[in-house]
Each structure stands twice: as structure tokens, then as C-alpha cells.
Amino acid sequence: MSGSRRRPRRADPARSTAFRVLRAVTADGAYANLELARRRGDLGGQDAAFATELVAGTCRAMGGYDRVIESASGRALRTLQPAVVDVLRLGTHQLLGMRVPAHAAIATSVDLAALEVGERVTGLVNAVLRRVAERDWPGWLAELSSGEDELGRLALASHHPRWIVEAWSRVLPTAELEDALAADNVAPVPNLVVRPGLADRAELGGTPDRWSPFGAQRDGDPADVAAVVEGRAGVQDEGSQLVALALARAEAPGGPWLDVCAGPGGKSALLAGLAREAGTRLVASELQPHRAQLVAANLRAYGPPNQPVTIVADGTRPAWRAGTFARVLADVPCTGLGALRRRPESRWRRSPSDLPGLVGLQRRLLARAIEAAAPGGVIAYVTCSPHPEETAAVVADACGVTLLDAAAHLPEVPDAAAGNLVQLWPHRHGTDAMFLALLRRGGGPADR
Incomplete structure (x- = not known):
């Protein structure tokens, strides 16, 4: 298609933010939660929530998604441009881990690739994600886990490297292993704590911690709590x-x-x-x-x-x-x-x-x-x-x-x-x- 007939590329603030956060994580060793907090301030409520889930979910399932991308592309990840890999990871999470319709996940990923990497990679991104969309996550899981032993299947299904699953199996009863791995994939509610002698737990709002007399779980921005701003409490x-x-x-x-x-x-x-x-x-x-x-x-x-x-x-x-x-x-x-x-x-x-x-x-x-x-x-x-x-x-x-x-x-x-x-x-x-x-x-x- 000639440049004059090409559909105009549409910037999506939430996806663009998620891409830049993921690039900081994979290229620069940034922590996803800190980088998100730094970059998402200009996003509205729904966009901020979407970007947060997109980054967190992609980071969580990255090992499995990388195997999906390699299978769908027929290429080793190291042969792909790192920025393209991150676009594909974000698109794969939308297809396999979020309720984003396939046509929307693919189209927005192609636009993201064009705007953040360049038009030359859009065909590759489009083709790979269309292959990814041919199966849901259970379907990919069945294919990728073929030939794996029980710990290998559990590692893939729970989005953990095998060595971590093996280590957990050494210190936990077998009946608890799957629950322990699943709990790693549930984002916690922010937890605040008072500085003893400087603040009272009632100032924190939220739900008191079960055992600590100093803390409380509270949704929202900790900076909205006066005691946190004043240094009399923290996270x-x-x-x-x-x-x-x-x-x-x-x-x-x-x-x-x-x-x-x-x-x-x-x-x-x-x-x-x-x-x-x-x-x-x-x-x-x-x-x-x-x-x-x-x-x-x-x-x-x-x-x-x-x-x-x-x-x-x-x-x-x-x-x-x-x-x-x-x-x-x-x-x-x-x-x-x-x-x-x-x-x-x-x-x-x-x-x-x-x-x-x-x-x-x-x-x-x-x-x-x-x-x-x-x-x-x-x-x-x-x-x-x-x-x-x-x-x-x-x-x-x-x-x-x-x-x-x-x-x-x-x-x-x-x-x-x-x-x-x-x-x-x-x-x-x-x-x-x-x-x-x-x-x-x-x-x-x-x-x-």
C-alpha cells in the first residue's frame, strides 16, 4: 500500500506509556511499579488502569509469552529487534491475558510499532500477532507444555521459571505449591504503616492489618494520606x-x-x-x-x-x-x-x-x-x-x-x-x- 493510501496511525496514550515502561524494564533494568508510577501521571483513570494491567500482566507472563512469540514467528527472540519484541509481548498479553478483542489488540499493536519503532516492522508485528490470536492461552499452554514433566507444566501455567518452582517445592507441602505460585500473580492492595509515637493507625483509613498493630491496607494513592505526606507514616x-x-x-x-x-x-x-x-x-x-x-x-x-x-x-x-x-x-x-x-x-x-x-x-x-x-x-x-x-x-x-x-x-x-x-x-x-x-x-x- 502506498504512503498516500495508508491508514493514519493512531497514538494510544495508555499503550504508548505501557511500551515505554516495558522498554525501561527490559532494556534498562527498571522496576515496573516504580517506572509506572513515574510515567502514568498524565493518564486518566481508565487509561492508567489499562496501562498498569498491560505492564504488570506482560511482565508476569513474559517467559510464557516469549515462547508463544517464538512459536508464532518461527524465529528465536534474539533475532528480533528488542523494541519489536516488547510490542509483541504487549500485544500477546492483550490477546491471551486481557479481554481485548483480537482485531483491536492487533490493530493497536501495529500502530504502536509504527509510531515507536517504524513502519518497516508493521508487517512482521501484524503477521505474528495474527498467528498468536489463532489460539487462546489454554490452547498455547497445551502446545507448549507437550513433553514437559509435572513441574515444567506447572512452571509454564503459573508464569514462573522452573528453578523457582523447584525451590518452592523444597520448602512447601506439595498440596500448597500451586496456591503459592498463584498468589505471586495477584497484585497486593497497598499497605500503609504508621511511625510509632507519631501517628495513629486510624489516620491511615482502609482496613487494619490482621496482625500488625501499625498497618492498614488502603486502595488509592498513599500521597492522599496526610500522615504519609508528613513522614509520620509510610508504605x-x-x-x-x-x-x-x-x-x-x-x-x-x-x-x-x-x-x-x-x-x-x-x-x-x-x-x-x-x-x-x-x-x-x-x-x-x-x-x-x-x-x-x-x-x-x-x-x-x-x-x-x-x-x-x-x-x-x-x-x-x-x-x-x-x-x-x-x-x-x-x-x-x-x-x-x-x-x-x-x-x-x-x-x-x-x-x-x-x-x-x-x-x-x-x-x-x-x-x-x-x-x-x-x-x-x-x-x-x-x-x-x-x-x-x-x-x-x-x-x-x-x-x-x-x-x-x-x-x-x-x-x-x-x-x-x-x-x-x-x-x-x-x-x-x-x-x-x-x-x-x-x-x-x-x-x-x-x-x-
């Missing part, structure tokens, strides 16, 4: 609140508290208020200066007495004397696989090869956290991952400590105990999959 998953609360409940000697890996500062803000109530102060340490600024912002509403302190320091090379702190939180860097419902792209971004480096760092940070504790002091080892190599295996090698019964410090939370450890799950608790171990440094009182 934090209930699971993160609970692990901080357990540390504060453990019997420990007097003295200051330490958060070893504080960024971005949600747990620090909760612990700072609890420390003030106990008559002491929190030192929040963060390696990265820009993340230390986020910690300071989260702590900004706390003043004297016992005002918390934020420092830039490497937790593996302590800037403090050994044996200084009564309570130490080591919320260590991890794969983040416990928060896949919030950051669905992480399941495709991480791989088993990430584990050795992370586990080595986790072991070093825990060792230094133990050294930072005073005799009888309590250390909370925390990850936002249920992967056994990042959790129980790290704790098992800790030296100079006694393992406390972490679940006994959260008696109100059912089905959280994993021996003397705590493992929360989205499908059981409606929280991120937070892991907690409580350790007492030698020389102090026994656990009660």
Missing part, C-alpha cells in the same frame, strides 16, 4: 512490619539498636519508633549514598529525644565497635523472590547463577551483624525470599549464637513457623514471603 508490607516487631519483642539488654542494611528505610522507620518507646535510639546504616538519603527521608519526622541516626557505611566492614548494639537487624540483599507479586519482572530477571554471590554476601553480613551485637543481644536475620539457600542454610552456619524460637515472638500469626524460624507466604498470610531468624549472641540470657 510497608505487613510482613516487613512483623519481622521488625518480632525483633523488638525479643528480650535483650539495654542499649542502642542497629539496622545494618537499612535502605530504603521502611523497617528502619518502624524500628526507630519502637526504639524510642524503649528509651533508646536506632542507628540506620546503608552502603549506597542515594539509598541512605531514602532512609533519612523515612526517618525525617523523628526528632529528640533519641533521634535516629543515618550513616553511610559498609555492613561487611563495620563503622562501629563490636559488641555495641542490643538489637541488630540484618535485612540482607537477596533475590527478592518473596515479592514477586509486587515486582513480577524479577522472576525473569533473576537466575540460579545469582545465588552464590548473594549467599556469600549474606553470610558475611550476618557474621558482622553478630559481632555488632552486645553479649546477650539479639540479631534478626531477614530476607524477602523463601529460597532455602538464602534462608535456613545461611542461618545454619552462623557462629557464636543461639537460635531463638522466632515464631514464639509472633504468636498471633498462624502457620508461620518453620521449625524455630519464621517463613511468611502470600497464599497463607497475604504478605510478602518474608523470612526471619532470631539469634542471641553468646553471653546473655537464654530464650524464654
Whole structure:
């Protein structure tokens, strides 16, 4: 068709925004939720909701969609221009995961490709998506899972890499595995939390958290809540609140508290208020200066007495004397696989090869956290991952400590105990999959 007879291309603000967010995720390593929040401000309510579902759903199912695209195109993904792949991913989600009519999903994807990539790719996009539309998702699932074993079929059906499904199968009863994977695909309601001593939970509105006395679930923009704007409250998953609360409940000697890996500062803000109530102060340490600024912002509403302190320091090379702190939180860097419902792209971004480096760092940070504790002091080892190599295996090698019964410090939370450890799950608790171990440094009182 000549240029003079070509149908005019129509820009769609929601799809254009979704494409630019997805490009930032796949090309630049951006987090989808943060990039969406940054870019969707100019969209109206329906367009913003459409863009959010388009990005989140595409990121969640990307592994399966990539296999669909390869089958429909007859080409390996690496032979296609990356921007074209992202257009095809968004179109595939509209066809297989949303209630968008096929003609609309294909036509708008072709227009998007023309406007964002160039006219030369429109024929390819049109042809591939027409092939995709020949089957629904169950039909594609049946074709793609042919020859897979049970775990392989479950991985494909639940939109998870196989290695994650295998890891979950090691720590969950078989009857719960499918529910656990399904829970990763349900976006959570935003959860707010007060800074103890600075705000009352009633100011948050919404529905009070089930177990944390500080939080509430609330739809909408957190910036609409005055206490959040003023720094007297913030955004934090209930699971993160609970692990901080357990540390504060453990019997420990007097003295200051330490958060070893504080960024971005949600747990620090909760612990700072609890420390003030106990008559002491929190030192929040963060390696990265820009993340230390986020910690300071989260702590900004706390003043004297016992005002918390934020420092830039490497937790593996302590800037403090050994044996200084009564309570130490080591919320260590991890794969983040416990928060896949919030950051669905992480399941495709991480791989088993990430584990050795992370586990080595986790072991070093825990060792230094133990050294930072005073005799009888309590250390909370925390990850936002249920992967056994990042959790129980790290704790098992800790030296100079006694393992406390972490679940006994959260008696109100059912089905959280994993021996003397705590493992929360989205499908059981409606929280991120937070892991907690409580350790007492030698020389102090026994656990009660």
C-alpha cells in the first residue's frame, strides 16, 4: 500500500506509556511499579488502569509469552529487534491475558510499532500477532507444555521459571505449591504503616492489618494520606512490619539498636519508633549514598529525644565497635523472590547463577551483624525470599549464637513457623514471603 493510501496511525496514550515502561524494564533494568508510577501521571483513570494491567500482566507472563512469540514467528527472540519484541509481548498479553478483542489488540499493536519503532516492522508485528490470536492461552499452554514433566507444566501455567518452582517445592507441602505460585500473580492492595509515637493507625483509613498493630491496607494513592505526606507514616508490607516487631519483642539488654542494611528505610522507620518507646535510639546504616538519603527521608519526622541516626557505611566492614548494639537487624540483599507479586519482572530477571554471590554476601553480613551485637543481644536475620539457600542454610552456619524460637515472638500469626524460624507466604498470610531468624549472641540470657 502506498504512503498516500495508508491508514493514519493512531497514538494510544495508555499503550504508548505501557511500551515505554516495558522498554525501561527490559532494556534498562527498571522496576515496573516504580517506572509506572513515574510515567502514568498524565493518564486518566481508565487509561492508567489499562496501562498498569498491560505492564504488570506482560511482565508476569513474559517467559510464557516469549515462547508463544517464538512459536508464532518461527524465529528465536534474539533475532528480533528488542523494541519489536516488547510490542509483541504487549500485544500477546492483550490477546491471551486481557479481554481485548483480537482485531483491536492487533490493530493497536501495529500502530504502536509504527509510531515507536517504524513502519518497516508493521508487517512482521501484524503477521505474528495474527498467528498468536489463532489460539487462546489454554490452547498455547497445551502446545507448549507437550513433553514437559509435572513441574515444567506447572512452571509454564503459573508464569514462573522452573528453578523457582523447584525451590518452592523444597520448602512447601506439595498440596500448597500451586496456591503459592498463584498468589505471586495477584497484585497486593497497598499497605500503609504508621511511625510509632507519631501517628495513629486510624489516620491511615482502609482496613487494619490482621496482625500488625501499625498497618492498614488502603486502595488509592498513599500521597492522599496526610500522615504519609508528613513522614509520620509510610508504605510497608505487613510482613516487613512483623519481622521488625518480632525483633523488638525479643528480650535483650539495654542499649542502642542497629539496622545494618537499612535502605530504603521502611523497617528502619518502624524500628526507630519502637526504639524510642524503649528509651533508646536506632542507628540506620546503608552502603549506597542515594539509598541512605531514602532512609533519612523515612526517618525525617523523628526528632529528640533519641533521634535516629543515618550513616553511610559498609555492613561487611563495620563503622562501629563490636559488641555495641542490643538489637541488630540484618535485612540482607537477596533475590527478592518473596515479592514477586509486587515486582513480577524479577522472576525473569533473576537466575540460579545469582545465588552464590548473594549467599556469600549474606553470610558475611550476618557474621558482622553478630559481632555488632552486645553479649546477650539479639540479631534478626531477614530476607524477602523463601529460597532455602538464602534462608535456613545461611542461618545454619552462623557462629557464636543461639537460635531463638522466632515464631514464639509472633504468636498471633498462624502457620508461620518453620521449625524455630519464621517463613511468611502470600497464599497463607497475604504478605510478602518474608523470612526471619532470631539469634542471641553468646553471653546473655537464654530464650524464654
